Amino acid sequence: MKRLFGMLFAVMVACLCAACGAPPEPYTKTAVIMDTVVTIEAEDGEREQAVDEGMAYLQKIDALASQNAGSDLELLRLSAGNGQWVAISPEVFEMLEMSQEWAKKTDGAFDVTVGPVVWLWGIGTEYAKVPSEAELAEARSHVGWQKLELDKSATSARLTEAGMRIHLGAIAKGYAIDGLCAIFKKHGVKNGLVSLGGSSMYAFGKSPKRKPWRIGIRHPRSDDAKEYLAVAPLTDAALSSSGDYERYFEQDGVRYHHIFDPVTGRPADTGVLGVTVIATGGHAGTLTDILTTTLFVMGEEKGKAFLKTCGADASALFIMQEGDTFHFCAATSGDAPAMQDVLTDVAESAQWEAE
Numbered sequence: 001m002k003r004l005f006g007m008l009f010a011v012m013v014a015c016l017c018a019a020c021g022a023p024p025e026p027y028t029k030t031a032v033i034m035d036t037v038v039t040i041e042a043e044d045g046e047r048e049q050a051v052d053e054g055m056a057y058l059q060k061i062d063a064l065a066s067q068n069a070g071s072d073l074e075l076l077r078l079s080a081g082n083g084q085w086v087a088i089s090p091e092v093f094e095m096l097e098m099s100q101e102w103a104k105k106t107d108g109a110f111d112v113t114v115g116p117v118v119w120l121w122g123i124g125t126e127y128a129k130v131p132s133e134a135e136l137a138e139a140r141s142h143v144g145w146q147k148l149e150l151d152k153s154a155t156s157a158r159l160t161e162a163g164m165r166i167h168l169g170a171i172a173k174g175y176a177i178d179g180l181c182a183i184f185k186k187h188g189v190k191n192g193l194v195s196l197g198g199s200s201m202y203a204f205g206k207s208p209k210r211k212p213w214r215i216g217i218r219h220p221r222s223d224d225a226k227e228y229l230a231v232a233p234l235t236d237a238a239l240s241s242s243g244d245y246e247r248y249f250e251q252d253g254v255r256y257h258h259i260f261d262p263v264t265g266r267p268a269d270t271g272v273l274g275v276t277v278i279a280t281g282g283h284a285g286t287l288t289d290i291l292t293t294t295l296f297v298m299g300e301e302k303g304k305a306f307l308k309t310c311g312a313d314a315s316a317l318f319i320m321q322e323g324d325t326f327h328f329c330a331a332t333s334g335d336a337p338a339m340q341d342v343l344t345d346v347a348e349s350a351q352w353e354a355e
């Protein structure tokens with residue numbers, strides 16, 4: 001009898017430990033890839049394999065989407081206008097396909113052929129400068145998604161005019177997030193977090209505290225990247241942010257940033273400081289990345305109207321400023337929840353705009 005009680009006690013203790021015991025340490029790695037600090041964290045499943053494979057995958061996408069000698073994009077640029085088709089890696093081809101789909105939908109507000117303009121301004125490099133009108137007109141004349149042709153059956157592409165070039169900066173991180181989702185799934189990781197520079201993120205399941213992950217919406221005018229205007233508690237969702245605070249320089253009191261209106265060839269100037277988009281489901285990483293850039297270029301009014309009809313399920317937040325106050329304007333499409341119902345911990349300096 002005494003022995004039976006002893007066994008029962010041991011079983012009870014084991015059950016209690018399983019129910020309330022400390023979760024295993026997360027497996028985390030951080031590195032500089034895609035020109036930013038990336039972190040991959042996995043809580044369960046084959047954690048080590050998932051994180052290590054994820055890091056290798058990011059290196060691969062970084063190289064594929066680069067403009068380095070021998071890269072797809074560089075070969076495309078060198079053969080622009082000569083009529084030749086260039087064989088493209090499946091990953092870059094997929095990014096180009098999605099870019100073209102959204103270029104069409106957004107009437108060119110999202111356009112990866114904006115490359116000549118990105119190059120001319122050089123924002124984020126030591127060569128950054130305000131170009132002359134003549135330089136701008138020249139660069140602008142080589143922008144246009146209709147002049148990028150894709151051949152799906154041969155996985156190849158061509159640019160129809162000399163002087164054209166592609167820049168995948170607005171989509172590559174989001175695309176990589178979707179790839180990381182597939183890697184996590186393959187290794188049975190249900191809980192974890194990936195952050196590509198804080199501007200493209202994906203929250204898997206729950207945090208080690210067994211609660212939704214708390215993702216901060218960055219204060220667009222604070223030097224401290226960890227100062228937030230609000231928090232998005234997320235589970236199995238992608239979040240992307242685009243803002244005039246990510247890469248910019250100032251000259252004569254004007255801020256020149258890295259998100260361009262392809263029509264003017266200048267940094268989009270609609271009074272929006274930042275846009276954040278949240279989405280769930282397949283391709284959520286790519287979708288949110290494309291949408292933040294798009295909505296930033298369109299501005300609040302046009303962006304809100306576009307979102308309603310774009311066919312995606314996404315929650316968007318536009319951040320504007322008036323004096324010391326930040327204005328939050330929400331827009332939603334499809335079945336996605338309203339941003340007002342998502343965000344918590346809204347800073348005192350921020351105010352929701354009336355609908």
Ligand code: ADP
Nearest residue numbers: 109110111167169170199242246258259260293
């Ligand atoms: P970040 O890379 O800081 O997260 P975005 O996702 O908004 O920010 O992407 C900005 C990058 O996208 C720029 O560096 C540029 O390469 C590219 N880009 C700028 N304007 C456009 C546009 N209208 N359409 C497509 N790509 C753009």
Ligand code: MG
Nearest residue numbers: 170289290293
């Ligand atoms: Mg983007």
